[in-house]
Amino acid sequence: MLNIAENVWLFLVDAVSFFLVCGIYLGFKSSTSLPIYSEEFVKNDVDYMVPYQQPTLSAGLMSLLSHVTPVIFILVLCTLRALQKEGFNTGLKSQVPPQRLRQLKMPPAVAGGFLYTGYFFFGACLMGLLNKGVAHMVGRLSPNFLDVCKPDYSEETSVYTRQMCTGTEEDIVKASLSFPSEYAAHLSYGFLFNAAIVSCIPQLRKVPMTRLLCLFILVVLPILGGLSRYAEGFNHLVDVIVGIVVGFACSAFIVVNPLRLFGTLESTNSCTNEETIQPEDSKQTSDVAFQQTIS
Template identity: 30%
Template sequence: MKGCIKKETVPPFLTVQLIGDLIILLTIGLPALVLYMMGSPYKTGFFCDDASLKYPYKRNTISDAMLSGVAFGLTIMTLLIVEVLNIFEKKNKRHRCLTRGPFACLKGFGIFLFGFAIMQLFTEVLKNAVGRLRPNFFDLCRPDFSRIDCSQGYITNYTCTNDEHSASTLRNSRQSFPSGHAAFSIFTSMYLVLYIQKRLHISYSHFLKPAMQAALILLSLLCSVSRITDHMHHSSDVIAGIVIGFMVACAVFHSLGIKHLNDQKRKKVSTVEDIEENSTPAVNGHHTPLPLLQNTFTVTGRPNSFPLKYAETS
């Protein structure tokens, strides 16, 4: 398309920048994965009459596998939809230029992966450092109260007697703070909301962009609330997860997304194209030179017609 910047070519995969970014991503992601799979949470105690730990055990409404599949799938689908919707923008050519970058989706997904690794590392480190008991802890652990002297108050010496669940489930019962589901869902929705705000440029609908953003936020809030109704987290755990997901999404997009998804150059190119197409073609039989229009636009901020002095001297 005339006026658009040159189409991006496939960069070589074995570059110093790519290898360095992959190493950094693995450096952050692998510790988070190890903590998620084999982390040893701090062993906190409890009070025998703590009603916040006496909720019954329920199956997850949204499992870890379901959350991961939906979050990654929704991210890929949203990135593709945004770029496809830009193709149908016919009011302004600069928006069609925005879709010429074939790596927009790859860049967006790469930034998403980096932010996810940071968010997951923060969450897992806090889970294991705090070791807060879940609301269904008594039902999962079933400590032997016949061997516990509740008059001592805060109990730290106890043994779980429930053999109906795996060791990983019992370990997970001591990782309530913060909510990983809330952090992941809010991070995903906020990242996509910011991506849509930055990349989606359409004029054929005023409501499509905010409707997409509102739907993403609603889905993440429903996922977060389900952790409370499933008796998997305390309310404060969910709030902490929401804060972590929101802050990481905003920080990562501000530091990386704005830079790598910037469309400033494309806007400048399309502006020159608009000047060329809409300028007054002739004054005294002479055509308006494009370089003069560009200089005039740069100085005054708006294109002027061909100066008469220039026409007379010509």
């Protein structure tokens, strides 16, 4: 068993990794001076002539749906598990924080919320780095790029690049990073995380059709959100599909990880409070039965 000093040290190592990844991602996201592969386009290119319109899914709404709602779901789940430990019958497995958090004297609900929320945002930042890195290397222009770019056609040339644009630099940069769709990736990541939490609610296991409906809605909503970006000319269809795949894959990687974020994979009832016989218990049970048979 690790002592308190070793647990504090391990906790600090994880904290450094967390803030390093999140800091790099936020810096990467806010910077407009990072190099982008400049895709060329011709005058009045029909692939990029979709008129610009205000998005139905704004950046604030996207953040609310993909980042705030999972945190609320996590806090509710951790509170219910903590209540189970206090004797309330919530049907969930009681919250048992990792050893390092127990030795730091954190309450179970706080420790669970801290751990799960940290995993969620750590995975979101890793996915964001992957998404941004690919987008900058590919540099695919969005369907509404010409309306955003407002290129200077006074120069006599057969092809144009985004350096010849006269529009707002920030909007031009966003319109140059269409692949993969950032909105579709974040929505898919957050909603699949929500689906994993919903699958842990024991009351929904008693109504399987309602449970399937909830899971269906949580899976379909990010797909519809991504398709809205395609319909409004902010992304190509392939960009949206790849963004959804990236979001779902990263979310599954974080939820089904070696630490078993929402329970253990060895038990099919990992979220609920149903007991399973461990190998030691099974061996003791068989030994007792054998002794009774002999006597």
